[in-house]
Amino acid sequence: MFERVLEGIRDLFPGSAGTIPLHAPWFDTADEEAVMACVRSSFVSSVGEGILAFEQELAEYTGAGRAVAVVNGTAALHAALVLNGVGPGDLVITQAFTFIATCNAITYTGARPVFIDVDPDTFGLSPRALERWLERECRQEGGGCVHVRTGARVRACIPMHTFGHVAHIEEIITRCRERGIAVIEDAAEALGSTRGGRHAGTFAPIGTLSFNGNKIVTCGGGGALLFEDPELADRA
Template identity: 50%
Template sequence: MYNHIINFIRETFHQPEGVVPLHAPCFIGNEKKYLNECIDSTFVSSVGKFVDRFEEMVAEYTGAKRAVVCVNGTNALHMAMLLVGVEHGDEVLTQPLTFIATANALSYIGAHAVFLDVDRDTMGLSPAKMRKWLQENAEIRCSECFNKTTGRKIKACVPMHTFGHAVHLEELAELCREYHIELVEDAAESMGSFYKGRHTGTFGKVGAVSFNGNKTITTGGGGMLLFMDEELGKQAKHLTTQAKVPHRWEFVHDCVGYNYRMPNINAALGCAQMEHLQEFVDNKRELAWKYATYFEGTDIQFFTEPRDCTSNYWLNVVLLKDKEARNRFLEETNDAGIMTRPVWQLMNRLPMFKDCECGDLSNAEWLEARIVNIPSSVRLS
């Protein structure tokens, strides 16, 4: 039934046989050179010139005042919520249509997730649905937001830019200011994505990026914290390096810290990848245009970037007419060696989060039944 799509994908990736991966890393620059330099220097752990350089390159590209590397995106999210003051027992508003790291990170603190619906045009947290839930369930007391039913403090809001497509950031940011809630952006998938000309991850108090092996650029494993507040960035650097007070030989630590430091050898890979980031994004946007053109006029909808968003199109998305069609598409494409994947199971359906409070999730449920990711790698000439 889907042979024409399978043939189109093989032609697009110039791969007539074998497995077409969902998203393979692309190494075309100085990766081996920088790795050799790192090894020759013997500074392969958490101290070295590539760590500082990688942070500077990401800060410059994103427009952040400060960028701080972490060992992975989940650790970056965990640290982000600690930095904005999320404590044990607090509530965090987030979306159910997300990778599990979003929910896991707040669970490490002992916070409670409240799952609110997404918008169909972004696949990310809906400002309208969030406003409705807050109007019905929240109250402000002494400049803090509380859940009227549970009595818990609603401390933070964590939208996720799904597959690189930005949520409606200005509306969410305004809503968070109105209700005295801290905005933390899960920008794990959106390195190279912009909202109204400004990079994702720089609208909230903290943004968290991932450089996992399947991301637009990779350090093998790794993450980054983005800040528009330099002092908060300095605090993050201190906490992620075991809260060690600088000294030539003494080991003095002034609070409980975290070993979330990215090794220099990973940062070396990141520096080489950053040199080609815009090239990769341009390449992926060209691929998205090819897909959009191909699927136009068919009964399969290709998901295009929302208004005000310039997306990295990390993973391309098609929407099938229903769950049955989605499952048939997944089976036929994977049987033919075309790697395709459904979206994640909604967080509120998982056993560890099944008792979390939820709003109306009709959009998330509609999308979960229809989303399929199709091959999205950078295509080399």
């Protein structure tokens, strides 16, 4: 299985010889000047003109209704789960191939992750595997989805856009909406990726981004939520 995954990754990057770097951050003098301007302003935490400008540009670039910056990608996922009412005893679907932050955010709420297989073409959550699990393991009750064996409510689903490749997100959202399951996009690795001209992180009502050292754009740390509804962003 591991060798098949490696071959799949190599196929996604034709012409690459040897090791494909997970991340290779690049900084120039403009970045250095921006950091020093922030330090001199004394606004070096969660407020300031830099953060407001960053949120606005992020929303404009992705086409989101609003963007809200947070301390990291895990915090963004945690906030998105809380905004969707996820709490102790709930189940949250995610994919078996993801970074631990996805699962950490789920457990922070007291919920438990359910791992579903990924598609070999995107390494994102497989809509077919998702459908099979929902059909075999769950029932509809009170306008929502309930896990038959445990009686737990399946409250949310977090697909992740792996290595910048957008998952089959429309199919995932359709299957979840039919069952009253909220979808949160983990687009931590996919800033700038699009499907049909639409940015990753903007298909679902809430998407999340990360700006850790190994991401598309890095601030050393940091994260953000992308919102379809500006009023929901105010609650974040």
